[in-house]
Amino acid sequence: MNLDISFGQYCEGNSILHRMDPRAKIIAAIMYIVAVFLAKNLYAFALLLLSAIFLIAVSGIPLRIVLKSMKPLVIILLFTAVINIFWMEGETLLVSLGFIQIYLEGIINAILIAVRIIILLVGTTIFMTFTTTPIALTDGLEQLLSPLKKIGLPVHEFSMMMTIALRFIPTLTEETQKIMNAQKARGADFSTGSLLQRAKALVPILVPLFVSAFRRADELATAMECRCYTGGDGRTRMNVLHAGAMDYVFCILVIALGAGILVLNQFGGYMLSW
Amino acid sequence: MYQIELKNVSFVYGAGEPYEIRALDNINLHLGGSVMTGFMGHTGSGKSTLVQLLNGILKPTSGQVLLDGKDIWEDPKKIRDIRFRVGVVMQYPEYQLFDETVRDDIAFGPKNMGLSKEEIEQRVIDAVHFAGLDESLLDKSPFELSGGQKRRAALAGVIAMRPEILVLDEPAAGLDPGGRREILGRIREFQRSSGTSVIIVSHSMEDMAMYCDRIIVMSAGKVAMDGTCSEVFGRYNELLDVGLDVPQITYVADELRKHGIDIGADIYTVKYAASQILSKIGGRQI
Incomplete structure (x- = not known):
């Protein structure tokens, strides 16, 4: 068993999207999500699809990597598609087998919902994870949320926690792999046996993993204190974020996309029902 | 008498990806026999990858690993049996300790082998003696032990499986000189008294020279040298x-030779050097 986490990974590059201000990318991604949910008919979906292709092209991320990141989604996609096919009722009956009735509308609906989920994921991953380093992302988020400091929310501490958590994902993945190998060398068996036996087989991995995670946390806290970290107050940053022309252009483009979808929705045709 | 044979073994990390790394390149080796074999090599030379191929933690990208002439991957479902025969102690093994008591932790391997209770108990006691741990520690939590004791408990956990071949990846890394000598001395003693074949990976030339019968030097995924110390x-x-x-x-010996003192080119332990120098100046042998 190999732990593969290509989903949500930063992909190095130097495209316009890579160079954008992370704050603009977060705002654009949120607006993009709204736009995706506004789309109701086939015309609007066609426009969405075009926008997703445009985003992938601009980001310069190889299509192969984008598709690979969709892999974990296959089950969810199939599940929602199947539910839609069997539960949607419409006007054009295609198949009728006892209590199973499949309508043309159900199939169209299933396809559109699958497309919606895919576009949703492509849009957000291209804007956020693929083209933005986790550090930049939490930096951007911290600044966007900084007005909440006024009402006493620990925004800096929150974003520091997120940065640290993201930073340690690969470390802990590697650690898990090492511990698994060590226990396998002693004959541990993770892949056969009843559910209870398999759950029990995880103990020899989880205990050492927790022990080492706590040890790392301790060491990190000491290292941060040694460098006089006391929290967010009075802390200046090395990379001050600047919003440039491109950032505004992209945000406006996404707003235009939303407006375009609203207009296209008026043309009728088949309307998606959720 | 060799037990493990590597036949045209290559291993590639991330095969087919743009960033694939060829860790091992067409290795042919015979390992085993009642000797201590040392693997040396620069970081990234493929030593640790090779170790993980020996007990089937990794599967070679191409080529075969043969144990007593049989491909260990012949039946992938039986790979566990290979792991009981080829015991591997990974780097920093103290981080794999998990059970409530040292006794239970050492018994983890033998339990997986499906041995009887009495047999397991006997093996745990023997392994603890080989590793140089005090029996009174058996009922303590492994997390209460000192660093050196933890290392030895982890070592005992593999020895308790009584493997035919014991493989250790950097068994002395991170220990102080006293701890190094102690643990390597224990391993050497275990090898001599049990006749097991032991393979160790190390960075320390001094350790290698002191304890190994055979040394294999790895470089860039290939065997660069193979011979006695x-x-x-x-x-x-x-x-x-x-x-x-x-x-x-x-x-030191090389400098002496350059200055015209004719002592052999095969000097690699202090003891041997001392006896050579003494014989040159006509002193008493030690």
């Missing part, structure tokens, strides 16, 4: 070329 350390210019060092005393 004197054969390998005798070619020390080549060792420097592949980014390795030789024992300090070999440098």
Whole structure:
């Protein structure tokens, strides 16, 4: 068993999207999500699809990597598609087998919902994870949320926690792999046996993993204190974020996309029902 | 008598990806016999990858690993049996301790083998003696032990499986000189008394020179040298070329030779150097 986490990974590059201000990318991604949910008919979906292709092209991320990141989604996609096919009722009956009735509308609906989920994921991953380093992302988020400091929310501490958590994902993945190998060398068996036996087989991995995670946390806290970290107050940053022309252009483009979808929705045709 | 044979073994990390790394390149080796074999090599030379191929933690990208002439991957479902026969102690094994007591932790391997309770108990006691741990520690939590004790408990956990071949990846890494000597001495003693074949991976030339019968030097995924200590350390210019060092005393002997003192080119332990120098100046042998 190999732990593969290509989903949500930063992909190095130097495209316009890579160079954008992370704050603009977060705002654009949120607006993009709204736009995706506004789309109701086939015309609007066609426009969405075009926008997703445009985003992938601009980001310069190889299509192969984008598709690979969709892999974990296959089950969810199939599940929602199947539910839609069997539960949607419409006007054009295609198949009728006892209590199973499949309508043309159900199939169209299933396809559109699958497309919606895919576009949703492509849009957000291209804007956020693929083209933005986790550090930049939490930096951007911290600044966007900084007005909440006024009402006493620990925004800096929150974003520091997120940065640290993201930073340690690969470390802990590697650690898990090492511990698994060590226990396998002693004959541990993770892949056969009843559910209870398999759950029990995880103990020899989880205990050492927790022990080492706590040890790392301790060491990190000491290292941060040694460098006089006391929290967010009075802390200046090395990379001050600047919003440039491109950032505004992209945000406006996404707003235009939303407006375009609203207009296209008026043309009728088949309307998606959720 | 060799037990493990590597036949045209290559291993590639991330095969087919743009960033694939060829860790091992067409390795052919016979390992085993009642000797202590040392693997040396610069970081990234493929030593640790090779170790993980021996007990089927990794599967070779191409080529075969044969144990007593049979491909260990012949039946992938039986790979666990291979792991009981080829015991591997990974780097920093103390981080794999998990059970409530040292006794239970050491018994983890034998339990997985499906042995009887009495047999397991006997093996745990024997393993603890081999590893040089006090029996009174058996009922303590492994997390209460000191660093050196933890390392030895982890070692005992593999020894308790009574493998035919014991493989250790950097068993002395991170220990103080006293701890190094203690643990390597224990391993050597275990090898001699049990006749097991032991393979160790190490960075320390001194350790290798002191404890190993055979040394294999790895460089860039290939076997660069293979021979006895004197054969390998005798070619020390080549060792420097592949980014390795030789024992300090070999440098001293080399300087002496340059100054016209004719002592052999095969000097790699302090003891042997001392006896050679003494014989040159007509002193008493030690």
